[in-house]
Amino acid sequence: MSAPRHALVLGATGFLGRWLIVELVSQGVAVTAAVRSVDSARTLEAWLDRHTVTAGVVSAVVDFDSEDLGLPSGTSALEGVTEIYNLAGAFRFGMTADEARRANVISAQRIVGLASRLPDSPRLVHVSGYRVGGQDPTTERSRDRTDDYARLGAYEASKIEADAVVQETAARLGVPFTIVNPATVIGVSTTGEADNQAGLAASVRDLWQGKLAALPGNARVFVPVVTVDYLARFMALVPTLPEAADQSYWVLDDETPGLPDLLTAVGRHYEVAVPRLRIPVGMIKRLPSAVTKADPETLSFMSTERYPTASAQELARRHGLQVPATLPAIQRWADHIAAHRFGESPAGDAARGFTSYAGIRTFGIGDPAAHTVVLPAVPVNADTWVGVAAELPEATRVLDLPGLGMSSGDPGVWSRWMADVAGGREGLHLVGHSIGAAVAVEFASTHPGQVQRLTLIAPGFLQRPAGGLQRLALLTAAYLRFAPPDNLSRTLLGSDAFASTLETSVVDLRRPGVARRIGRLLAAAGRRSTRHDLRQKLAGFQGDVHLVVGELDPLDSTALSELVARNDRIRVSTIAGAGHYPQISHPADLAATIGGLVSVGEVVER
Structure with missing residues (x-):
């Protein structure tokens, strides 16, 4: 009879970390959630409670600036740990090389060291990335990476380095590991629920708000996605499989449409105008970011490359994991992030969505x-009623x-x-x-x-x-189209004190x-x-x-x-x-x- 599973999840408060905990608990796995502070633990507990996880999880405060992560040998939170999930790090563009290395490389190395000190030889599951995975530690570990950090940006370069460092350190210390290289992680396949707004979500937001002037690239530009619940199930599976030890898996949906086709499908679902103009990736890279509105570090993701997904697909097939239908999952995710105003919806627990x-x-x-x-x-919206309702x-x-x-x-x-x-x-x-x-x-x-x-x-x-x-419908429309929140607040309520409440109305x-339409309505209402x-x-x-x-x-x-x-x-x-x-x-x-x-x-x- 196998020993009961006990998972240590680092990066537990992140988008993927939270959903991984939900999946692990649903499978009866005891979870220790590694958090950076007591406040983070409380926030995680509240989120888990809202998602019907009320038992099976304890928290442990970690210190990523400490060599032992603030979890010395003998710490009760580490007793019986059978698997360690490293989802920690920083997914942020604009970091310095030093910030990125400390967040994504040194922390990963310390987590491998932690795994090596535990008595039950736990499996380390390290999350890398579909663009950065597959490094050869024998050649990549020792080379000078200065050019990578300058050429790719600190985030991607640090993830490439971390992939090599984890493999090399794990082999040297005798730590069994599995590396998972996920694509862009989107919302839950059944509901679309998500709260990550980086990367592809930014382009979807611009499309929704009518700010996307052109579609980037051609049909061969491939920015793949994976739903967070499928990825969580895959990650929860691999520590239980001997054949997954010391392997890397690319987990992504090969049926993801090319980037311009993906955005076109979302635009049609949103019932908004889709730009007809397409700009080649090469031209986007040559234009200044002030024109493209794109962070230079995101441009390398606009690639025509494909990825070695066969081993992950075969493993999933053998163990009954089925990739959710691609387009419905993308549409549900797009609906959810729009309904929640791309992370800026007013506070409140009421359900939000499109019907x-x-x-x-x-x-x-x-x-x-x-x-x-x-x-x-008019000209205000449903969000102004959240508090009253x-x-x-x-x-x-x-x-x-x-x-x-x-x-x-x-x-x-x-x-x-x-x-x-x-x-x-x-x-x-x-x-x-x-x-x-x-x-x-x-x-x-x-x-x-x-x-x-x-x-x-x-x-x-x-x-x-x-x-x-x-x-005068045209004058009214012109004013409403361009009035900032403080002006609209003064016009409607005689004071700019309510500008923050009107921000969502201004976006709409x-x-x-x-x-x-509002200009015409107001004119007609006066008849x-x-x-x-x-x-x-x-x-x-x-x-x-x-x-x-x-x-x-x-x-x-x-x-x-x-x-x-x-x-x-x-x-x-x-x-x-x-x-x-x-x-x-x-x-x-x-x-x-x-x-x-x-x-x-x-x-x-x-």
Whole structure:
């Protein structure tokens, strides 16, 4: 009977390290997670808890500046260790040669030394890279690498050196090892979840935001990918296999499309314009980085080379590991990083992602099955509602309207889009803000049996008509397209204090077509016929109606009086000190107002 497995994971807090721990624990492997500080341990524990790993992991603080890593022989965390995973190091461009060597070479050598001191002869699994693996330690270890660091950049040169150093040191000290050379690691194959934003993700971000002027290279330029869960399963397997000792494996998806084709596929999935222009890699390398916006150290990755994947594929086949379908995995990853704003999404635990409603790619936050649905105002987005939605007493879904925020499509399809959002459910509570209030009223008037409550915040059709400038669609669009966050904050809220909250809205307004659509919407919303039609429909609605306004952004008293006279199920709440965007300026008050119990017809001030 084999001894129980005990893994020491160095680099445990990184993207791959965390998912490797999830995989190891799922296989019943005890894990010691090597971290740099107690705070790092707490952060890792919280992440693992969110991913249903609540036992089987202990932490040990390591010191990479110490020869023994701060883990001397006899340390309890090292008892019974059967395998050591070295995922530590620095994946960062722009390092000096000294920084890169300390982070990626010296630390790797010390980890081999640690393995040699442990009594159970643990297998060392070292993560190298698909572009740097396969060095010959007999020739590579002793040569001068000054030219490599100058030519390739400190990161890639240090990884090449580390690959040779690990092999040479392990052979000299009698440490069994397996080197894994992964491609660009993307998100979980089933969900796309990822939080690494370097490399390929930067090009995907530029494509999403309309900043990618041209596609790099031709169809032969190969930047392969591998999903993090498949890589974790492969890494968890190799220490158990005698035949994997002292071997190197290239783990990547050979079906990854050429780089321009990959970006084209992602662009079509995003429903954004894909550049027609292609720039040869040779030309990119000759252009200054100020023009290409590419870090010089990334250019060597734009290569037509292929890699020796046969041994890894055969090993995986023999042991039942199947590479996930390539394009769906890439699309899920692309969706996840876009929905999380490429690592810059506002804080909050609510689910974020894209859903297709009536064929329209829609961004939403919260539970898709929630009966409370928030339809935001313009020119802001769903992210401005994160704080309010989290405080509401019922599950809440916030959606960017078609053509706005991060949703695709066109405002002209709101009717069928909203019908698909509702999905035949009854008892809906629609929270419509400004232009979103119009969408809510339109749907409630045509589907009265599905809508139980309307909460309308600053409904434009019940306020005084906007000024003449707002009706000039082109001028409005031009301003919104280029206004920085502080200017937009002053325009919408009278102060630049809310600039940080509006940063995501500003990013969305920069996306092609969004500002133009908003300009047209605002112009159309001011039409007298539109305003009259919406008032009539609201007056005829038989469910509960709660009007919420800011003290500084009141309703038209005449319009309100006429409405209340025709519909006695209407109540009004006023939020003291607030303007047109209370979810930004007074989120707690707005949440309490929406979620609170207010008698019909009662006027409440907060």
